[in-house]
Amino acid sequence: MNSPQYDDIDDNASIETDTNISAVMWTDPLLPSPPSTRRRRRLLDRHAIRHVEREQARSTATASTSTSFRHMRQTVLWWWNDWFHTLAYQKTTTLITYLFITYVTLVLTFAGLYYTLSRTIGCEMDLHVLMEALYFSLSTQATIGYGVSDYYFGGCWTPFGLVLVQVWTALLFDAVAIGLIFQRLSRGHKRGKTVWFSRVACIRRVQDQWYLYIRLAEGRRHPLIQTQVRGYCVRHERYRETASPNHTLQTTHFVTRPVRWLESHVWMRLPQVLVHALDATSPLVPPKDGWYDAQGHWRSTSDSTTFNESLQEYWQDRQLEVIVLLEGIDALTGSMSQTQHSYTLENIVWDAQFVPCVRPDTNNNGGCVVDFAQFHETQPVNEDTPCPYL
The missing domain is CATH 2.60.40.1400 (G protein-activated inward rectifier potassium channel 1)
Incomplete structure (x- = not known):
């Protein structure tokens, strides 16, 4: 031939x-x-x-590569300069875990601030124990409604500013969380799993x-x-x-x-x-x-x-x-x-x-x-x- x-x-x-x-x-x-019969590592x-x-019904296509990147400096800084895509590329379970931890952290942080404000300034917030502050913070973040005796906190400006900050933070968190979860659920490479190659x-x-x-x-x-x-x-x-x-x-x-x-x-x-x-x-x-x-x-x-x-x-x-x-x-x-x-x-x-x-x-x-x-x-x-x- x-x-x-x-x-x-x-x-x-x-x-x-x-x-x-x-x-x-x-x-x-x-x-x-x-x-040579030695199986080498693929790119x-x-x-x-x-x-x-192995699973005919699950034809897949994830972008996994064996390319190694070495001596990359400031990797963490690079990732968090584009933090949205860094989180979006996490596994769905990992992403939901991160969002839950962040949500709980926000509730705990503002609960501590409310409790400190109630013990020092007062403003008729009726927060006598930390548990009441936690419920108050959760109600504010979830916009459930308050069960305090004075809805206007005695006319104090400090609770108004703190509630305003938490509500705005909650809105930003909800927007980011919904965007990230939607991005994960609708990501394009999942659709590519139905394409078969010989x-x-x-x-x-x-x-x-x-x-x-x-x-x-x-x-x-x-x-x-x-x-x-x-x-x-x-x-x-x-x-x-x-x-x-x-x-x-x-x-x-x-x-x-x-x-x-x-x-x-x-x-x-x-x-x-x-x-x-x-x-x-x-x-x-x-x-x-x-x-x-x-x-x-x-x-x-x-x-x-x-x-x-x-x-x-x-x-x-x-x-x-x-x-x-x-x-x-x-x-x-x-x-x-x-x-x-x-x-x-x-x-x-x-x-x-x-x-x-x-x-x-x-x-x-x-x-x-x-x-x-x-x-x-x-x-x-x-x-x-x-x-x-x-």
């Missing part, structure tokens, strides 16, 4: 979107055996994103050209609108230090190369298959002139007998990861939702394509039936097998 020619990687790699329908599956396909944690393999990606050859296939689908009857798909290739780069007499191998940071999707708006009413051509412009293939591996050895595409071997060696050495992001608008709330998924070498099925999961509905005189039991399933193919996505 002849390997395709490679040129220098271009950032403007194209990916085509196909509107043909295909399907889902739960059996584990045979994956290629990479040079995007799939287990934190999606539990489709557990594996397929790579196959069609008429002397190799392609990468990824399938996605919407799990709700009311899909996201204005849906866009973007892809990123994250990999580790290496180069020779020419100034060094020993030609020491230098390793750069992870670089992200965009994988641009042609006509990236997708229709989520039915499952979609995203197709990316693994040609000279793709950031997923080795450069034409060759590359250095982790040991500093020069590797050429001609060293591998097949395209499969060349691609596997390159992906394994570069720790390459394909991250797919899907964004759309929920028609009911108008909020933007985003979900993401990642694929590494261990998630690739070679010389295969997805099993169709959409069939005509013969019982209702038209329409389609989506069989999500076949969504992740693949079947082996050869080069002559027709490809419905091209």
Whole structure:
């Protein structure tokens, strides 16, 4: 099998979107055996994103990443300069706990002030014990009404000012609490949990050209609108230090190369298959002139007998990861939702394509039936097998 020619990687790699329908599956396909079986840590944690393999009804998509940030100074100051979003990104139970503690603290603080005022100035507040001050503070904050003998506190201005401050503080607290809780309950990434990504990606050859296939689908009857798909290739780069007499191998940071999707708006009413051509412009293939591996050895595409071997060696050495992001608008709330998924070498099925999961509905005189039991399933193919996505 002849390997395709490679040129220098271009950032403007194209990916085509196909509107043909295909399907889902739960059996584990045979994956290629990479040079090393050690499971490395992903940049995007799939287990934190999606539990489709374990709980089909709970397809997930939380934005969890294994990226570590070190030596960040003044972290607490940065967080509290944007305290609203700091609290909004807390867990719902944690947020409610914080709000309850704050509410109780306000009641206790003003109760102490009222009790001190009643013991020192008086003003006919009738607060003889601390418990009465607590009830008075709670009544003020909740605007329940007072049970004191003199509603006007003997004409004193000090209780008026203190009650005014507490009522204003309570209004601000209620506004913030309602805003935070509403923000948590209506957050967009929860909506993205209903978007399914195929557990594996397929790579196959069609008429002397190799392609990468990824399938996605919407799990709700009311899909996201204005849906866009973007892809990123994250990999580790290496180069020779020419100034060094020993030609020491230098390793750069992870670089992200965009994988641009042609006509990236997708229709989520039915499952979609995203197709990316693994040609000279793709950031997923080795450069034409060759590359250095982790040991500093020069590797050429001609060293591998097949395209499969060349691609596997390159992906394994570069720790390459394909991250797919899907964004759309929920028609009911108008909020933007985003979900993401990642694929590494261990998630690739070679010389295969997805099993169709959409069939005509013969019982209702038209329409389609989506069989999500076949969504992740693949079947082996050869080069002559027709490809419905091209």
